[in-house]
Amino acid sequence: MYDVVLLTLGSERDAPGGGCGSGGACCGGATEAAGAEAPKPTEERCETPRVPVLACADALTARGARVETVTARSDAEIDEVLARLDAPARPDGLTWPDPDSKTRLIVATATDAQLRAVLRRLVRRYAPPPSRRPADLAGNRTVPDLPPVGVLPLDPARNGTQGDLAAQLGLPRDPAAVAAAVLDGTARRLDLLRNDAGSVTLDGALLGAADDGGRPLHWRGRVEVDDAVLSDGEDPILACAIGNAGGYASLDGLPLLTAPDPTDGVVEVAVAVPVVTRKAFGRKRIRFEVRRARGRAVAVVPRDEKVPFLDDGVEGELSRKRSWWTEAGAWAVWTS
Template structure:
């Protein structure tokens, strides 16, 4: 039987507080514990999943990680035997399985990012058994346990919802124990991070009005913007989380397992008639193996798998076909 690690990311890891589900409420008449007394208490979906796994004979460990080093300690359990070349490599036939309890796509991304940093060999030590279209080996599959198994707001567009993965803790447990492994593409970037779903570049001012910015946007050899035009937004998509923005369809066929990245830019175009000037939005799209954005402004806001930041220099993404994987729904018995 398997050893299963149920990993939850604590506060400060793109996550809300670990409190909730009857655990924390600041103390008081409701009987809920103060946050400091239950920071290490697993959430109810985690406990429910652990119960099903234990009943099925798995050896279960629950871990709450609040730092990269603590995530790395968990991931080390997925290492394979030593290699002659000295590289750290995942165990392709291991008996340890990982479940990540996620309150957001950004939390799942944080774990996959650490997997990439653990197993991607430096270019100077690229092994002969690595596929020619990849910079890292097949990463170990992950069981995804949404911390709101009912879905909640936005459930149709989070990554688990997009992929049709189980949300009920019992179904997640059975997927980890007996479900098929579904391999998915991964976007790496030259900033050292990864993207599972997509990135939305562009933002709005304090009144909510979209702010234009300029930047050169390329997909393989195609130029979507030369850097001289005002842009409202740019989407780099591996999935469909940013397929539509403010009701405007941007991505038309993003598929997280087709080996290509889809990119779209939105720019305002002024059409002049003999009576008046009218503004319309133009969308340009491209698909390929790699994409780059070179902003002209000092800072352009963006969201990457739901995590906010500022784009301050050229950023390039490239696709890693089938690099990461999830446990899918177990077949009906």
């Protein structure tokens, strides 16, 4: 039978006199600066609902699993949990996941950003430095197959195609069903986006913002997908969607991504640009042209000082070049 760790993410604010300091694993509302991963403090209380966690633990225990619930309030505490998934020591000294591990991990998530925080630590744990790349690592990957994780949504009622990542992937939401998937289900491998700021993307990113009145703020930047140029830096861009899954497939009813698929080994990118046309009597009409491309990597070079973005729901500002690339099948979820 399996040892199962049920991991929830808290913050230092949960401790007496504590605050959600930089480097902590916040429950939500974190922000991300360009090139940095440390979340900034917010006024949101980081309280994790306990009922789904306890219900899942009871279901696991009833099946004979040995269960431990852990609340991690920092990256270091997340890493302590992930170390249980390590393989025995390798001759080359690299830390590597154990494909035959009898320990299984469930991440209780209030937001997709929390799941992303755990996957980011998995990548940092198991990605070998380029100078020590082993021969048994696939040529199109920079990380080995990461250990599958179970996903326990802390809002079981939330669903829909524009919902959280668990809803998009059709994962079980009921705590007992999650427990059954982890013990009896199969591992579904999914693509992972890495970026040159040291982070990862599970769902996607949306670059652009609106003013206080809801009107879009145009920005300029060069957007390239492999060898295809979607914007040379001169166009006023309404939005740029970088999709692994479908969370940013549309914006206010404007279709951006056509067929985002987290299992196809490519990233889909769309850029929406306003185009002015003239009708009868010289009247102007604005329509939006959406340019799309698919490939292994995308690079965005902003020409404006700062471009706001959302990456798996985490807010940030892009002030210099950022590249994302696909790690096909790098991570996995337990599913029924």
